[in-house]
């Protein structure tokens with residue numbers, strides 16, 4: 518299941534998650550948190566869904582279809598986070614529970630449009646991250662959550678340690694925004710070992726939805742029963758090729774393209 522917002526441009530959020538989940542061989546269910554008015558140039562409107570409706574979407578799917586793994590994306594408000602954390606305890610989602618939880622702590626779009634209210638940062642830090650099986654921030658989110666500015670490998674590792682100490686079972690600090698590096702390397706940490714997930718940096722402005730695609734590929738792999746390190750390796754390869762095959766849609770940042778798996782270009 519993806520618990521996330523919609524993107525009218527179809528590049529990020531629920532649309533990106535469902536594309537990847539389908540191609541990765543799992544049936545994706547949806548709990549919508551917000552409707553965004555969005556294209557490749559940015560977000561111009563947000564309409565949030567009532568927290569009890571978000572919780573109800575999760576509950577009815579858990580009770581009927583069942584859940585093998587869950588991912589969160591744009592959550593919009595602290596009240597929505599509180600509702601998700603409460604229903605997660607009720608149906609068994611989260612670390613040390615039967616259903617693994619991947620938390621992509623989406624705070625803003627790549628254009629700087631706020632997707633999580635400032636008041637929600639405390640609930641994110643103190644309630645959601647502590648129940649995450651894996652948390653997957655980009656570097657802007659790392660600063661907002663931990664106060665650590667990542668500039669190199671050492672600070673990237675320090676951020677992963679801080680997120681683990683906040684309660685996440687595993688932390689992946691994504692290096693996509695570390696443009697000074699010729700590689701695009703993410704660091705995975707479980708409290709003991711660091712795993713570096715390294716890939717060439719692909720030179721394209723069309724990377725909209727990359728973070729969602731990484732997290733939903735990882736969620737799909739966890740739903741198939743893979744371990745977290747194997748799921749992270751799978752997701753890294755998946756998102757890298759999706760960026761390679763991204764396309765120039767609209768006047769801004771076009772979407773990444775998980776259809777590389779099936780399309781004959």
Ligand SMILES: Nc1ncnc2c1ncn2[C@@H]1O[C@H](COP(=O)(O)OP(=O)(O)O)[C@@H](O)[C@H]1O
Pocket residue numbers: 654655656691692693694701702703716717718719720721724726727728729731753756757760
């Ligand atoms: N230009 C790029 N080339 C290769 N991989 C990239 C590139 N940009 C981002 N990635 C990878 O895509 C994933 C999403 O990263 P990032 O862009 O930092 O997240 P977000 O979309 O949340 O801002 C990470 O695995 C990151 O390393």
Ligand SMILES: Cc1ncc(COP(=O)(O)OP(=O)(O)O)c(N)n1
Pocket residue numbers: 521522523524529530531553555590591623625626627628632724725726727728729730
């Ligand atoms: C509805 C919605 N959810 C998430 C995002 C951010 O997506 P992300 O994959 O982090 O990609 P970029 O914003 O970096 O393209 C979004 N924009 N909209």
